[in-house]
Every structure is written in C-alpha cells, then in structure tokens.
Amino acid sequence: MCIACKHFIHRLGVKTILSVIGIEPDLFEADDFTSTMSCIREIEELKFVVIAQDILGSDMSKSILKLNAINPDIKLLIVCDDFCNCQDNALYISEYDTRQQVLEKFQRFFHDDNDESTETSSGLLSEREIDVLKAVALGYSNKEIADKLFISINTVISHRKNITEKLGIKTIAGLTVYAVMHDLIKPEDVKV
Amino acid sequence: MNSNLPFSPKTKMADVIHKDYRLIPIIGRFGIDYGFSNKSVNEVCGEYKINVWFFLEIINSYHNKEYFPQEELKNFNTSLIVDYLSNTHAYYLNVKVPEIEGYIAQIKNEVSIDNLKNIELLSDFFSEYNLELINHLDREDTIIFPYITWLEDTLKQRNFTAGIVKKVKEESIEQYARHHENMEMKLSDLKNLIIRHLPPIICKEICQKLLIELFRLEADLEDHSRIEDKVLVPKVSLLEQQILIACEAE
Numbered sequence: 044m045c046i047a048c049k050h051f052i053h054r055l056g057v058k059t060i061l062s063v064i065g066i067e068p069d070l071f072e073a074d075d076f077t078s079t080m081s082c083i084r085e086i087e088e089l090k091f092v093v094i095a096q097d098i099l100g101s102d103m104s105k106s107i108l109k110l111n112a113i114n115p116d117i118k119l120l121i122v123c124d125d126f127c128n129c130q131d132n133a134l135y136i137s138e139y140d141t142r143q144q145v146l147e148k149f150q151r152f153f154h155d156d157n158d159e160s161t162e163t164s165s166g167l168l169s170e171r172e173i174d175v176l177k178a179v180a181l182g183y184s185n186k187e188i189a190d191k192l193f194i195s196i197n198t199v200i201s202h203r204k205n206i207t208e209k210l211g212i213k214t215i216a217g218l219t220v221y222a223v224m225h226d227l228i229k230p231e232d233v234k235v
Numbered sequence: 236m237n238s239n240l241p242f243s244p245k246t247k248m249a250d251v252i253h254k255d256y257r258l259i260p261i262i263g264r265f266g267i268d269y270g271f272s273n274k275s276v277n278e279v280c281g282e283y284k285i286n287v288w289f290f291l292e293i294i295n296s297y298h299n300k301e302y303f304p305q306e307e308l309k310n311f312n313t314s315l316i317v318d319y320l321s322n323t324h325a326y327y328l329n330v331k332v333p334e335i336e337g338y339i340a341q342i343k344n345e346v347s348i349d350n351l352k353n354i355e356l357l358s359d360f361f362s363e364y365n366l367e368l369i370n371h372l373d374r375e376d377t378i379i380f381p382y383i384t385w386l387e388d389t390l391k392q393r394n395f396t397a398g399i400v401k402k403v404k405e406e407s408i409e410q411y412a413r414h415h416e417n418m419e420m421k422l423s424d425l426k427n428l429i430i431r432h433l434p435p436i437i438c439k440e441i442c443q444k445l446l447i448e449l450f451r452l453e454a455d456l457e458d459h460s461r462i463e464d465k466v467l468v469p470k471v472s473l474l475e476q477q478i479l480i481a482c483e484a485e
Binding site for chain 1: 352353356357360363364420421423424425427428430431432433
C-alpha cells in the first residue's frame, strides 16, 4: 500500500494505526501528488492508498478521478477535514473522527473486498479457515501462521475476520473453546 | 415528556422508571425505595440526601448512549462518582458473577455425560474472564480511584508542591482513558458459544437464565464503562486542569 501525505509525522501516524490493527503490508510513501501518481503507476501490486487532503489539493474530486484513471482497482482512503467534496469511489476519514471511528474505518478499508472464503456465511468454515482457526486456537501469532501455512499475513487476517464473523467469536480464548469443543485441537497442545 | 430530552430535576421519579425500566437496578444502587407518589427527581433525591446533579448524570448516561454531560459536571464532587463506581464494582463481583457461576455449576450437575466436557470448557472460560474482570476492576479501585481522591484533596487543601505538576502530567486520566479495555467482548463470546455452538442440553431453564444474566451483565458493563469514559474522565480532566492552573498561579 501507499501512504501519501505531505508531512512525515502524518505518515508515521498512519503506520502506527496499521500496526494497531495488525496489518503489515509492503509500504510505499509519497509526499506530493506527482510522486503519488507515479507510485500507483509503477507498483503493479499496489491496492490501497491512504491519502491526505493536502496531497489532493483544492479540487479533490478531480484529483481522485486522476488517480482512479491510472488504476481503476485502487482503493482510496482519504483523510480530510470536511466531507463536502466526498465521492462514492473512496472512503473518508475526518480529522475530527474519534480513535474508535478511525480504527473502524481503517479496518473496513482493508477488509471490505478481501473476502476469499468459499462458503456461505451460515455454513461451516472452509478447510483453510479451519487450518487458521486451529493455529489461532493453539496460540500462534499471525506471522507464525502465515509462515506455517505459506500464505501472506493479510490473508491470515482476512481468514481470521471471516472465522470471527461466521462463528460470532472474537477473542482467542473463545476460539480456543470452540476448537476444543469441536475436537479440532487438544487442550494440552495449546501454547501458554 | 419529550423522549429526546434528558431527565431533569423536575422530571417525576415515577416517569423515569416508566420511561426506562433498565434504570431499576441503577436507582436501587442509590438506595432509593419505591412509593414516589408524584414527587420529582429533585424531591426524591433531597429526601435521600443524594446530589441531584450527580444522580441525573448517572441515569441520563445509562438511558441515552449519546448523552454527553457538560455544565452539570461542575455541580458535584468527584468523590460521589468514585463511591458510586466502586459500589458498582462490588455489585458485579459479589452479586452478578456468583449468580452466573451458580447457574453454570447447576448446569454442570444436570448435564448429560457427553456434554459435560463442553460445560467444563465454558466454566473455565468464565473463570478466566472473572479473573480478568477482577484485575480490571481492582486496578481502578486501587490505582485510579485513589489518584482521583488525591487530586480532589490536593485541590481542596491547596497544598501544591513541586512534584504535583509532574504527577498530574505523568499519571493523567487521559492515560487511563486511552488504555481502558473493553470487558464485554469475552462475555459476548460466551453467549455465542452457548447460543450457536453448544450441543442441546437437558436443563433448558437454567440455561435460559444463564443467558439472560450474561446479556444483562454485558449491557451493564457497557453502560458502566460509558459512565467511566463520559462522566468520570471529563470530570477528572477538569480537576487536573484546575490543579495545573492553580500551580502556575502560585
């Protein structure tokens, strides 16, 4: 992903939020509109851009259209001080949002169309989700699970989100109970 | 009464309960008995020697999630809210938790052999949660609340030493607010483990009671932490500011 803000301190802030919500993507930084455009143009796998209003200039919607024109699949999260110029093709964070709102918007931003599950929401977990669930219940970290299953951390996070949604269980302790209940793991194997 | 308006000193006490029956245990915790007749909140509080502004803060915050106190905060001492919150902590630990544990124990006694393992898992899960809750509440009772009392005493005695500014800056209530954990998540998991994942059990009635208690505790804790965040924290911030200003002036 790319973080585009004029000020170093703002970019650092975004990085801190990413680590709070447990997302560790490959990071690129840009400090003006031109370098943001070249970042989107040159880095093929780039999917997410967090961008500050100061980069977009006074005509925000025009700048957004320009960025979308380079890569229509790019997802934009815009940090701005008002919503009057908001458009549908981007997600917005206001500078006045609370900590909770900011974290939720960031989570929504990364997870919305990250859904790789093959099962319906009422159904059981997919095989891969069960693998992830077992590892989570045994006490492995996202990084360890990614290494163990040869998948990226983002995929682990996306699986975890689906598991939580399907089971309605958010905490690791709760997932462990579920896994033991369904004989997916043995209680004595759980890492302390 | 317009349902969007917060309760005021003039609101009839009986109307408060009619409007929101979930306030029954809250009002009970103030030691208020029924038989209000047509008395207003102000009159009833007067009879029980309860600070009416504080009482209104609490019931309005419970009643309306969006309610945010402003001017009213200046009208009562912080010790009132600290006392109220520690009483509530004691109520959770001495009344609610044992009630839930009792239901789980009853289910354990009556459940079929093949489901016993599951109930034991739930029981362990709740015990673990209980320990976390004890730690969480204990930290507030032994560190946060004494700090608040200290702030109020310092301001009252106007005994400002050099270390005070440092202490207020380092231990500021904002730190606490920032790390104030959510204690409802595990309860919600426990509910879902029962509602969605537990194989059917024989003792349905106790299980229903258990679920209802879990829902109530969860909602109560949610309201409780909202009061900590919306009433306690701003009130303490105000105290801290007053101390810092007073220190500068001296």
